[in-house]
Amino acid sequence: MFVTIPQFLKCSTMVLLSLTATLAINVRPAKAELLEPSKFQDCEMHVVGVYSPEDSNTDDRIYVKVLPTGKPTVIVMSGYFGAQWNMDIDPAADVRQIIIPGYFEHSIVGHDETIPVEMITYFPDHDKSNKDFFWAYSLNTQRGREMQARLKELTGLPITTFQGKYSARRFVIDANTVDGMERQESGPATLKLASENLESDPQSIESLVREAFELETQAQQARIAKAEADLQMIKKQFEYRQKMADLIIAKRIEDLSKTRIELEEEIEQIKSDASADILSAEGWKLWREQDWAAALRKFQQAVKLEPKDANIWNGLGWSYLHIGSYDKASEAFQNTLEIEPNHGGAMNGIGQSLMALGRLQEAEAKLTEATESTIKEMGEATAVKRGVTASWFGLVRALLMQDKNDAAKQWAERYLQHKPDDTMMQDLLEEIPSNRATSQ
Numbered sequence: 001m002f003v004t005i006p007q008f009l010k011c012s013t014m015v016l017l018s019l020t021a022t023l024a025i026n027v028r029p030a031k032a033e034l035l036e037p038s039k040f041q042d043c044e045m046h047v048v049g050v051y052s053p054e055d056s057n058t059d060d061r062i063y064v065k066v067l068p069t070g071k072p073t074v075i076v077m078s079g080y081f082g083a084q085w086n087m088d089i090d091p092a093a094d095v096r097q098i099i100i101p102g103y104f105e106h107s108i109v110g111h112d113e114t115i116p117v118e119m120i121t122y123f124p125d126h127d128k129s130n131k132d133f134f135w136a137y138s139l140n141t142q143r144g145r146e147m148q149a150r151l152k153e154l155t156g157l158p159i160t161t162f163q164g165k166y167s168a169r170r171f172v173i174d175a176n177t178v179d180g181m182e183r184q185e186s187g188p189a190t191l192k193l194a195s196e197n198l199e200s201d202p203q204s205i206e207s208l209v210r211e212a213f214e215l216e217t218q219a220q221q222a223r224i225a226k227a228e229a230d231l232q233m234i235k236k237q238f239e240y241r242q243k244m245a246d247l248i249i250a251k252r253i254e255d256l257s258k259t260r261i262e263l264e265e266e267i268e269q270i271k272s273d274a275s276a277d278i279l280s281a282e283g284w285k286l287w288r289e290q291d292w293a294a295a296l297r298k299f300q301q302a303v304k305l306e307p308k309d310a311n312i313w314n315g316l317g318w319s320y321l322h323i324g325s326y327d328k329a330s331e332a333f334q335n336t337l338e339i340e341p342n343h344g345g346a347m348n349g350i351g352q353s354l355m356a357l358g359r360l361q362e363a364e365a366k367l368t369e370a371t372e373s374t375i376k377e378m379g380e381a382t383a384v385k386r387g388v389t390a391s392w393f394g395l396v397r398a399l400l401m402q403d404k405n406d407a408a409k410q411w412a413e414r415y416l417q418h419k420p421d422d423t424m425m426q427d428l429l430e431e432i433p434s435n436r437a438t439s440q
Helices: 007-020 142-155 195-200 202-288 292-305 310-322 326-339 344-356 360-378 380-386 390-401 405-416 423-430 433-439
Strands: 044-053 061-066 073-079 084-089 095-102 107-109 117-121 161-168 170-173
Touching (some): 044 170, 073 142, 161 170, 310 326, 310 344, 344 360, 344 390, 360 380
Parallel strands (some): 044 073, 073 095
């Protein structure tokens, strides 16, 4: 019957059992001379362990009865304090090897002398460099795990059954249940402490609880270490994102600053363009009203605001032309043509300025170029209909002033074909000597 123990002890025991197989064990090479592991292939291994005999001060004897198990067996008897192991082996039991590990010197009696016995203890031949000894009375401890590993190394066998007590007087090894231990047919034994062990071995309980607590502490420390590592990773990610955020924010601020400057410049440009357009419109209105001086002032203000506007330069040129500033007019018209090379009004204006300066051949060339450019762009009929013919009139005048009457007549008649009732061109045609004689 099992003893009822506190719930924490049960949990601790389960933790120990589940972690036993995964804990790293520092196994030292064995120096013991045993049968070759190949001799144990079909064997079971039954183990008993104590800390000390039941009354080690007066009687160090421990009795071990071995009954048939149905298979060849290896018997292991382990103890910290030395014990005299009194063997009672049933003749039908097939014992192939006896191993006695421990710290102090042990002895054995009652066994068949043909059964090999191997002692693996620190005493009596103690040597400070000798670390081969081992012992355990509980498998759920570091020493117990080490003993399992050492026995596995020596024999190649797992433990079939294990009986452990802090102190004991006798053990029985048989085929089924061995002093409260459940036997397994394959693999290591499932270790189950019996009530007798718990009642008679308080130090074993304490050791079990302490080791369970230590394992739980190690598990918590491992979780803490992992949490700290995760936290460091999160911090690094956060720092990286912060750095990236700073760069992004800085870039956005820079872009917005540039955008603001560009917007402000664009607004100023719009204001400038609007002001220039207004001034230009006012200038042309005054020019049509023949207020040349006032028109000139408007165009001068406008060209300062918008120096790349061909229409403003053209208005400035015609204003200069009508107040008699022919050189300035030519310069203004030339600026117009630099912006808009095919500007007919500017070409006509240059021709008119050159004609006013008496540079008739140059004037003829410019006016011819301007007239032909207009005709090429929109056709004769359309140009005449729309009144885009200032250069045409100027060309006829330039030809007349050079007495190139035939050429003047051809251009005048060509114009009148599209607008025969134009009195200004009719007057120019009548100024040609041959036409005056005909009309008289």
